[in-house]
Amino acid sequence: MLPFVFAGNASNVTNGNLCMMGTLIPEKVSGKIVLCDRGVNARVQKGAVVKAAGGAGMVLANTAANGEELVADAHLLPATTVGQKSGDLIKSYIFSDPNPTATILFEGTKVGIEPSPVVAAFSSRGPNSITPEILKPDVIAPGVNIIAGWSGSVGPTGLAIDTRRVGFNIISGTSMSCPHVSGLAALLKAAHPEWSPAAIRSALMTTANTACKNGQMIEDIATGKPSTPFDHGSGHVDPVSALNPGLVYDLNISDYLNFLCALNYTASQISSLARSNFTCDSSKKYSVTDLNYPSFAVSFQMGGGTGGTTVVKHTRTLTNVGSAATYKVSLHSQSESFKISVEPDTLTFTELNEKKSYAVTFTAGSMPSNTNSFGRIEWSDGKHIVRSPVAISWT
Template sequence: MKQPDIVAPGIDILASYTPLQSLTGLKGDTQYSDFTLMSGTSMACPHVAGVAAYVKSFHPTWTPAAIKSAIMTSATPMSSRVNRDAEFGYGAGQLNPRKAVNPGLIYDMDEMSYIQFLCHEGYKESSIAVLMAEKSVNCSALLPQLGVDAINYPTMQLHMKSDQEPTVGVFQRTVTNVGTPQSIYNATIKAPKGVEITVKPASLTFSPAVQKRSFKVIVKAKPMASGQMISGSLIWRSSRYIVKSPIVVYSPQED
């Protein structure tokens, strides 16, 4: 999603503080401390980075996308009663380092996936080439990604196209089994009022370890008021794992 992907502690964090500078940095301030309490989203960043490094220590060959997926799909769900912006305020939920190490399934991506996504979003080929350190990028020559968002991401977001007609979005996803070799995952769908969510297939069977399975999620939403956002979820469950993906449907605020 375009909003926060994950939530981490960021309020009243006891943080190290350089004794070489005063607490305020203002001239005449003689207050110094080795530690101080600090708050804000910036204090959440070190926690997320630390958890990513923690997961990487267990899985040194995992890509950044795989690590991010593990952190997001294993997060502890939060409620819109805590933040009325819901997923746009807290993403997939509050990170859980212990579960992130063993997520069961991951949504992985390689470099080409990001290039295809940027092409799909309409970025100039020259701009993409600079970002990817490539001499040239030819979007028309790339195999098109299926699905409305053209990316293998742990979350799904449907942008309403009309306030008069239903909007339908098809999301193509592929998961890799990094858990129990012999396992079956069944889909559990939570759809808000006015939204139909279908998953095909509704069951994924894995035999050997590190095996991939693809599926598609069809989201059909009735027209909604400008600025409204509602959310549901897709949860893949096995006898051992719970892999959750938020699904958000929203109608942009009219100017």
Template sequence: MAWKGQCVEGEKFNPATACNRKLIGARYYLSGFERDYGPLDPGSGTEYRSPRDGLGHGSHTSSTAVGSAVKNASFFGLAAGTAHGGAPRARLAMYKICWFKDLQGRCSEADIMAAFDDALNDGVHVISASIGASPPLVPFFASGTEIGSFHAAQMGVVVVFSAGNDGPDSSLVQNVAPWSLCVAAGTIDRRFPTEIKMPNNDTFVGEGFITENMRMPLIDSSTIFTDGSCSTDKWNGNSATKKIILCFSTVGPVSSFGAAIATYVANGSGVIFVDAKVKLTAQDDFIPTVHVDLHQGTQILYQLQSSPKIPVVQISRSKTSIGRTPAPSVAFFSSRGPNSLSPNILKPDITAPGVNILAAWPPKTPPTLIQIDRRSVKWNFDSGTSMSCPHISGIVALLKSAHPTWSPAMIKSALMTTAYMGDTTADKILAGGSLKAADAFDLGAGYVNPLKAMDPGLVYDMNTQDYIYYLCSLGYTKEQLKLIVLPSPDIKIECRGNNHSDLDLNYPAIVLSDLQSSSITVKRTLWNVGKVGAAYFASVESPQGVVAFVWPRYIVFSNEKEKVSYYVTVKAVKQSQGRFDFGEIVWCDGYHYVRTPLVVRVNNV
């Protein structure tokens, strides 16, 4: 049995340290939640008044980060193989802070901070937090996640956050503090082709998680919903029993999740959901759903409208296809930058797999929120930056194991400077991928490359005092700084003078969000974590509209852990207003490619 704020023993938990002479299994936090949102109803069937996972999100993310290897994992035969987390030998401690109420996940600031405090006191090395709030973002001194993650950075603990699922519009990225990692979601090269055969033998191939063959009448959404939008508030009362409904995302508009709910309410048996090609991906929408693009959907609609009677369609069981789809690319739902709180700090930081990730699921929890007659599962697919976040958390655990003396900033740097961004200077030796159309506000520094991050050659570092001066650049007062920073005799919680700039932070990316003068010079410092005597040469790809110069152009490291500073001068060569352009600085010794994104917006009209 679990007690709030107490240690819970679990036979299969092998946690970080001891607590009250017991091994930590899991903790849960309800005081703040119940004060803010009222009593939790454990009788709802979707929550337990304990650390137990009632929705599946916690099981899915934790197994993605550190799950042990399990053979024959699959979702009813789809994506079959051996599943394991990023760091399967890592030890896991759970801190449950968010709860399902009124069809939403809700978290209390007080509970978040209490969980951070307990985790840090318990001695964890990495904190994976797939949580966040959409803009407008509160100041750092008013955010439990940002205060908790700052304390973690002070104590040498890496915190990994999800970027949010508000894409593809710009400036909606969440968790933007420079002392934590913010992860965007990308695709992988696994798809689930699903064949739809019409009565005239025309065949369309969409995507879905169809586990059994289906043969049913197909009807247009307009016969069930007024104005044809597949939405519960547009249901006209007609029954769709034992029928499949053709729904368009552009009519309404409506999401596939909303269309599935509406079809369920109308007693339908399945959905063919038509959406833009960029959004085309399989989803488990709790009733069988096949996703097709707008061209295919339009052809299906024409056949439906020209048929003298209701056509019967054959939908075949989905298949698993690997290696036939260009990947990676940024997921359409992944929240983008620029950073709405501090535009000169690049967010998101990095991208990891976040689309249709197969991971563990509570066997007594249905695959979706609405309980229907389906077999129980031990594995389930899910998509979101909540899925990409634990991928990075597992990789961070491996980096901490390989480099125990590295600071959180050095680990972040290793991940960012070795990330894959497409056919750029740093990636010419790599093959595959399709990221060239994306930019640093979509992907951060790029798609994670775990093997290269283990040996990055050079890293950027930052410490608590650096972050304090960064906060000073935002205009925070001493009283506000004290709300964020843990007191320490080695730290000065004060702002020296009035000349602070967020451009001075030694971040592994350079963003000039408002270049008004003719030129500006930025300083960065690199630490050698590779071999002694290494010589690095700089190459620069200037963003459009500016010319960037690096000095010195080459660096020789005579000692291990030696640090050397370099300067980047960016000069505008045309008049412009309001458009961001993207380039890079790459330091290369013939083996390591240390890539720093360079993002500039000229605003000198």
């Protein structure tokens, strides 16, 4: 066991708890394990600061911003990370014991950790600030503590003082979840060469999971609460189910051009994106809500309805990529603050690539500004479930 000290008690600056460059007093740190708070500077830099001050090891504690998320790093000294709850308990121990001690032990790899998966604290979140009518994110995928190839030109911490060289590293971030999804898209394209990028995205979204194996809603690790479509989008990707989604929401070039028209893009802006001349039809009414997206986001403007009620309509088209079947719709809402209706409520497909359209009506009364509520629309033939999340916002 080694002497254990809180970084805030081994510094003369107000933010000494963060173990930033030049903030630790070597005489109070030398030969000890140091407890540092996460935040502001890089996690691996905190370890470098402790080592430079003569520390023997580091415990990195999460704050409220990161909750119970545990991210592995290739520190320059023996180190471990703990969640906010454990961090608070450790601080209580250090503050109450006149001679606190600690040790860091490697107990091997542990499997079957629950809950899993979870939404990482750093994960990209909604709502969509640019186009609120398009729900973001689309999906979530593995992105925490991923073993990945690493360049030999820098050490595993990326710090200039790190002279170690490795072929692999443990990395976390959306830069890790993105290649997972890219690989899944390649897998689906190999299995279904005729599918468009939109069809592949749809298959990944409508078959994604929103619950853990224990049946509970995927947790937002930053808050410890159940996640919402603004956190997980359509859910956590499921490669096997995505290979056979039953139905897909497809899009072609014209759909995207019409979407740009609905956003009031100029002919010059559209041409720069489409790399072709295209002019929006002034006699045609374009609507963002007509984009054939696999999810729904509805933004109600306060005071915009009649008698306190506002109605928003969306249209969608489903393409059959499976066998002939009849799909029936089921509607789910988180609260009674809004209602969903679908017409028709049954779609029958008799052949491959057959398309059928439906309309969705969202009706909501007045709610306080910045209120959000959620639901989902599911089409099922008894074998497939084609899920679409619904996010309702009052602004």
